């Protein structure tokens with residue numbers, strides 16, 4: 001079979017990560033790169049053995065699969081163009097920065113026979129894959145998740161809601177997806193937040209109830225400083241607690257004697273520890289072997305819907321209820 005020709009739109013940090021992972025997959029060839037800053041495209045094209053496309057349309061017309069790795073508010077339009085043109089699409093998170101755009105993309109992806117995968121990489125990170133297995137084998141009562149950023153300085157566009165869609169769309173959306181991945185669909189959410197040094201809503205506290213009856217709290221600050229771990233999940237079961245530290249380790253205490261065991265993923269290369277290798281492999285598997293993507297357009301849509309609900313609850317002061325569909 002011919003190698004899958006991949007094009008990358010957005011030659012920044014994460015575009016480079018995917019290019020280097022894909023370069024090690026012999027089923028794939030990274031054949032084209034496009035970036036609004038041509039120098040960036042040239043640099044990535046040189047290191048990947050690809051050619052530079054002057055515009056996104058040209059790239060989409062000349063590859064089998066497209067990676068969308070631009071800043072957030074540029075995702076949905078480019079992804080829509082690529083899936084409409086009959087390409088397989090890997091769209092970085094967030095799939096869109098409004099439920100309307102996410103819905104339009106979901107509808108188009110659902111009507112297409114091509115693979116559409118969303119970049120919720122944490123599902124593949126060994127820490128979270130292990131946590132998920134442990135949760136399936138136990139009965140969680142409640143949970144707490146937090147995801148903090150240290151600042152909104154680097155890269156510079158993270159401070160601009162016109163480009164991020166809002167802080168929650170940039171970073172915390174990972175944790176909204178993680179909550180669904182671990183505990184299923186959400187029934188209702190209440191949230192509060194406040195504005196501090198950055199001119200947008202920050203320091204979110206949310207109370208979330210799932211269709212299963214499970215409930216969880218989520219805390220997320222954009223400017224907490226880089227105190228490790230920036231993200232953590234704590235799951236509380238009967239005489240059992242499971243806690244993660246970033247994607248570095250998972251600790252489990254069983255029983256009441258206070259002892260715990262820690263499994264460390266620290267020695268893994270970052271691309272594997274963060275699930276990038278596994279998510280790219282899953283995307284190529286779905287293209288080559290057929291079959292559904294590991295993170296679907298519906299998963300991407302639901303994550304956007306949760307972020308939007310959190311903002312709505314903060315702004316209206318009211319509880320948001322979810323209905324299926």
Ligand SMILES: NC(=O)c1ccc[n+]([C@@H]2O[C@H](COP(=O)([O-])OP(=O)(O)OC[C@H]3O[C@@H](n4cnc5c(N)ncnc54)[C@H](O)[C@@H]3O)[C@@H](O)[C@H]2O)c1
Nearest residue numbers: 010011012013014035036037040069070071072074092155
């Ligand atoms: N899943 C993850 O763990 C993860 C990690 C990092 C970034 N991301 C996501 O990936 C995306 C990119 O983040 P990054 O850190 O690589 O940012 P970056 O600033 O390093 O790179 C973005 C690139 O896109 C280019 N660009 C901007 N608008 C464009 C357009 N319209 N067409 C083509 N190119 C355009 C920029 O010039 C830049 O080179 C963001 O949506 C971010 O949320 C995900």
